[in-house]
Amino acid sequence: MTAYTQQRSTHLAVHHAGLTSADLWVHYYAIGGQLELFEMDAYLHGVYELSQSERNTVAMAVNELIDELPQRPRAEFVRLPLLD
Template sequence: MQEDDQQALTATVIRELAIDPFTLWMHYLSIGGKLEYQPVLAYVQGRGPLPVKERDMVSVAVNDFALEPLWRPRAPYSDSETA
């Protein structure tokens, strides 16, 4: 998946689930994310890129918030297909 698409779709899921960026960042760190808050905030706001591994870690963190109910949208990974 192209970086811009992943970023936009992830931001959409964050908005739909009303995930607080700081809470997301704290969870991202707890599951192995390596970046400071500002680069992650810029990424989720569509204002900056992240390395592939860190983008996917953000997606994992977002998807952890979307586990229940199962119909909720999921953030894509860098190797996801676009529809």
């Protein structure tokens, strides 16, 4: 999956779930994310690039927020390989 594909799927999941950038940012920050709210918003709108690690953290935050919704649009994320 490319960085663009991951960003786009995350944006669509957030949109379809009815979440705001602020909703996502609060949870993302609580699980260890390092972005500021304006960076999160810019990423979701496709005007700010993130590292793979940060993209994965954003996607995980989205997935956790939408787990309990009746419809579950899932943000796909690239699993990082484990290092020996």
